[in-house]
Amino acid sequence: xxxxxxxxxxxxxxxxxxxxxxxxxxxxxxxxxxxxxxxxxxxxxxxxxxxxxxxxxxxxxxxxxxxxxxxxxxxxxxxxxxxxxxxxxxxxxxxxxxxxxxxxxxxxxxxxxxxxxxxxxxxxxxxxxxxxxxxxxxxxxxxxxxxxxxxxxxxxxxxxxxxxxxxxxxxxxxxxxxxxxxxxxxxxxxxxxxxxxxxxxxxxxxxxxxxxxxxxxxxxxxxxxxxxxxxxxxxxxxxxxxxxxxxxxxxxxxxxxxxxxxxxxxxxxxxxxxxxxxxxxxxxxxxxxxxxxxxxxxxxxxxxxxxxxxxxxxxx
Amino acid sequence: xxxxxxxxxxxxxxxxxxxxxxxxxxxxxxxxxxxxxxxxxxxxxxxxxxxxxxxxxxxxxxxxxxxxxxxxxxxxxxxxxxxxxxxxxxxxxxxxxxxxxxxxxxxxxxxxxxxxxxxxxxxxxxxxxxxxxxxxxxxxxxxxxxxxxxxxxxxxxxxxxxxxxxxxxxxxxxxxxxxxxxxxxxxxxxxxxxxxxxxxxxxxxxxxxxxxxxxxxxxxxxxxxxxxxxxxxxxxxxxxxxxxxxxxxx
Numbered sequence: 001x002x003x004x005x006x007x008x009x010x011x012x013x014x015x016x017x018x019x020x021x022x023x024x025x026x027x028x029x030x031x032x033x034x035x036x037x038x039x040x041x042x043x044x045x046x047x048x049x050x051x052x053x054x055x056x057x058x059x060x061x062x063x064x065x066x067x068x069x070x071x072x073x074x075x076x077x078x079x080x081x082x083x084x085x086x087x088x089x090x091x092x093x094x095x096x097x098x099x100x101x102x103x104x105x106x107x108x109x110x111x112x113x114x115x116x117x118x119x120x121x122x123x124x125x126x127x128x129x130x131x132x133x134x135x136x137x138x139x140x141x142x143x144x145x146x147x148x149x150x151x152x153x154x155x156x157x158x159x160x161x162x163x164x165x166x167x168x169x170x171x172x173x174x175x176x177x178x179x180x181x182x183x184x185x186x187x188x189x190x191x192x193x194x195x196x197x198x199x200x201x202x203x204x205x206x207x208x209x210x211x212x213x214x215x216x217x218x219x220x221x222x223x224x225x226x227x228x229x230x231x232x233x234x235x236x237x238x239x240x241x242x243x244x245x246x247x248x249x250x251x252x253x254x255x256x257x258x259x260x261x262x263x264x265x266x267x268x269x270x271x272x273x274x275x276x277x278x279x280x281x282x283x284x285x286x287x288x289x290x291x292x293x294x295x296x297x298x299x300x301x302x303x304x305x306x307x308x309x310x311x312x313x314x315x316x
Numbered sequence: 317x318x319x320x321x322x323x324x325x326x327x328x329x330x331x332x333x334x335x336x337x338x339x340x341x342x343x344x345x346x347x348x349x350x351x352x353x354x355x356x357x358x359x360x361x362x363x364x365x366x367x368x369x370x371x372x373x374x375x376x377x378x379x380x381x382x383x384x385x386x387x388x389x390x391x392x393x394x395x396x397x398x399x400x401x402x403x404x405x406x407x408x409x410x411x412x413x414x415x416x417x418x419x420x421x422x423x424x425x426x427x428x429x430x431x432x433x434x435x436x437x438x439x440x441x442x443x444x445x446x447x448x449x450x451x452x453x454x455x456x457x458x459x460x461x462x463x464x465x466x467x468x469x470x471x472x473x474x475x476x477x478x479x480x481x482x483x484x485x486x487x488x489x490x491x492x493x494x495x496x497x498x499x500x501x502x503x504x505x506x507x508x509x510x511x512x513x514x515x516x517x518x519x520x521x522x523x524x525x526x527x528x529x530x531x532x533x534x535x536x537x538x539x540x541x542x543x544x545x546x547x548x549x550x551x552x553x554x555x556x557x558x559x560x561x562x563x564x565x566x
Contacts, residue, residue, distance in 0.1 A: 074410070084404040113326075150405075
């Protein structure tokens, strides 16, 4: 089966600065949501821009549906649609005019574009805003219009760069619902620095830090990277014997302490903390824990925490 | 895998819709602005010259409208690229740099149409010329439009924010509109600083146009030189624009 998306040793260097991407390799075979997690400046947007044929890599290769992003860019562009980070709607247009014009840019005939606009607006429940000027729309509706723009193209591969950054939790949850619907029929390459977003939406997750792919897999597969099953956060410091009995203790700047531990030890530590009347929380290892675990560890050259196959290849 | 048939004409039309038709429809104030823009200097010159420079001023306003198209294009393209990121969405779509730029140039022309219509009416009323003169003026207007659009597109690809944008606009305005004798004959500029005017391609355009409507008498050799320089500048700029413009980041 042909890979839907594949990167081989993808590297991008801007001038003499540190590489924005370093030997990133990954392969995805099926539709769904792939969430690329990373902090600001991790290289997420650079990767998305290379895959979306907006930017040339310095070395390595990338392909979509078997087509090379450098050599077959024209063909790829017919099959993808991109919602860039910080994309904003042109304020003097209405949602209908925005989507209609974008569809014309995509090469549709006027009649095709007109009929697709209506369907797309209805699908994302934007009918009542269709003739309102974009500048009068709320932040959440604006994002939905942007999403509708790329959805209306009928491209089956969507690149969505930090779509919920800056939105309030209610609007964010609303957009998550829409993305969850879309993933049944589309492949969505989503970048985010919200761990919860990746945890809730993604079928596959990649973790990028300083241009290197540190982890790749499903949430369960990523959990296996961390050898502990539980995370305990103690608000008021730790007792000395707890610190020495397990390997992974992290002290935060705010005075709290986080302990990654096994199921057996978690139970024992909890009892002890209860006896000592410490304020603490305990929960199974989350994506956030995995993220901090990976990002905190020193990165060895060409090392990827990939529990699912060689060279970051996801065998679905 | 199915590849769709791309309608290139509609890609051009999309730019005209976004940057001209919808803009004037949704923000009617831009229509008013587009109509009156070339008239400020025109009225001033006519008043100061007691009507002596009426025909030159009208012809100058036509050239200014063409120059303004390029300047406006540069502003709009930069705005769409830097502030809305729409250009990023288009780069990764079947749109090409050529259809996008052509569409935006057409949009600039549509934006200039209201003013051009009024100026054309004034031209028929106050300028006396023959068919050759009319064709000459139209050719000059087309060349200066192509020049300003190519320059506008090229500068927009280098502009990264509003401050750079402003700087480019100021420089363009000085080079194309201020130092060039568009609204009056070049003989009005003191001989000692007249050469500066020849740094602007608009000067050659204005001289040719003024000669065509009979307000300036150029020798055959001067006229030939003006044509050669104007065409050469347009040609060179086109080549530079094609080679140096960054449709997408390198």
